[in-house]
Amino acid sequence: xxxxxxxxxxxxxxxxxxxxxxxxxxxxxxxxxxxxxxxxxxxxxxxxxxxxxxxxxxxxxxxxxxxxxxxxxxxxxxxxxxxxxxxxxxxxxxxxxxxxxxxxxxxxxxxxxxxxxxxxxxxxxxxxxxxxxxxxxxxxxxxxxxxxxxxxxxxxxxxxxxxxxxxxxxxxxxxxxxxxxxxxxxxxxxxxxxxxxxxxxxxxxxxxxxxxxxxxxxxxxxxxxxxxxxxxxxxxxxxxxxxxxxxxxxxxxxxxxxxxxxxxxxxxxxxxx
Numbered sequence: 001x002x003x004x005x006x007x008x009x010x011x012x013x014x015x016x017x018x019x020x021x022x023x024x025x026x027x028x029x030x031x032x033x034x035x036x037x038x039x040x041x042x043x044x045x046x047x048x049x050x051x052x053x054x055x056x057x058x059x060x061x062x063x064x065x066x067x068x069x070x071x072x073x074x075x076x077x078x079x080x081x082x083x084x085x086x087x088x089x090x091x092x093x094x095x096x097x098x099x100x101x102x103x104x105x106x107x108x109x110x111x112x113x114x115x116x117x118x119x120x121x122x123x124x125x126x127x128x129x130x131x132x133x134x135x136x137x138x139x140x141x142x143x144x145x146x147x148x149x150x151x152x153x154x155x156x157x158x159x160x161x162x163x164x165x166x167x168x169x170x171x172x173x174x175x176x177x178x179x180x181x182x183x184x185x186x187x188x189x190x191x192x193x194x195x196x197x198x199x200x201x202x203x204x205x206x207x208x209x210x211x212x213x214x215x216x217x218x219x220x221x222x223x224x225x226x227x228x229x230x231x232x233x234x235x236x237x238x239x240x241x242x243x244x245x246x247x248x249x250x251x252x253x254x255x256x257x258x259x260x261x262x263x264x265x266x267x268x269x270x271x272x273x
Contacts, residue, residue: 008242016136017195017248021234023143024192028204029230030150031185033223034161036209043080043182044202046095047189050076052198053106055123060113065123066138069190076102077182126197126249139191146184153180158219196249204230207256214263215270233259 008014028044035041054072058065076098083094121127131139150157159167160177168174185205192201212225237252244251 004239004243008239013131014238014242016131016133018235018238020131020136020139020143020191021195021238022231023140023147024188024195025204025208025230025234026227027143027146027150027184027188028192028201029208029226030147030223031181031188032205032207032209033212033219033226034157034181035185035205036213037161041206041209042092042095042202043077043185044189044205046080046099047073047076047186048193048198048201049099049106050102051190051193052123053102053104053109055193055198056106056109060109064134066135066190069193070142070187073186073190074183077186078179081178081182122197123193124197124199125247126193126195126200127247131194135194139194142187142191146187149180149184153177157181162219196252197247200249200253203253203256204234207253207260208233211256211260211263214260214267229259229263230256 009018032041032044035043051069051073054069055065057063058068061068080094080098083089083098089097156167156172156177159170159172160174160181164174167177188205189201192204196204208226208230209222211229212222216222216225233255234252237255238248240246240255241248241251
């Protein structure tokens with residue numbers, strides 16, 4: 001095991017992937033707790049499909065993918081919030097509407113231009129090899145910004161998550177906080193897509209939060225446990241991906257699934273004891 005880890009970290013692309021992956025896992029886990037409790041967890045899946053559409057257009061236009069995908073996905077996050085607040089189309093229906101439309105645009109763009117090449121496959125299913133040095137630097141900066149914003153706004157995010165009406169009554173700008181959560185989620189989704197893939201990135205948001213909720217009861221405990229579980233699952237998944245030549249995104253999701261099943265079994269034993 002130690003030899004495997006040494007071999008992994010002898011490659012620069014693996015170091016980049018692990019550093020960015022740990023930061024993305026932390027961001028996704030922290031935001032995921034609030035999104036799951038607000039019953040808005042599928043926003044990650046919807047935004048990832050928007051991200052795929054943006055990446056397909058970027059590839060066709062020969063534009064740096066992240067520079068186009070980040071603003072487009074942030075705009076989609078705001079649009080989802082606006083539709084959810086001011087329209088008869090609510091929650092999951094709004095997400096399904098935007099995500100399926102964006103995915104269709106991406107598929108049509110790919111079909112008319114480059115075709116289903118390696119780059120497109122990497123964006124769909126994830127690849128640690130697709131993370132360039134420039135992408136890694138930008139991803140680290142954006143991830144650090146997301147973590148900093150979450151820590152600074154933690155009390156307000158806690159208030160909005162549990163009782164938005166009461167938070168609004170006490171003077172908290174709930175619409176602004178919801179917008180910030182949506183923007184942070186959008187940024188996390190885009191920077192995580194390179195390794196996890198558009199089809200699997202939402203698992204980083206949902207799995208750690210649900211896993212932590214099996215055993216933890218307080219919001220703070222769930223947030224901390226979710227972050228730890230997310231990072232550990234990512235590291236184990238990356239090691240498995242390297243050792244058995246598996247897609248990185250799928251390996252991380254399988255490890256998260258095993259962790260969820262283990263925590264659920266432990267919670268069942270605790271309940272019966």
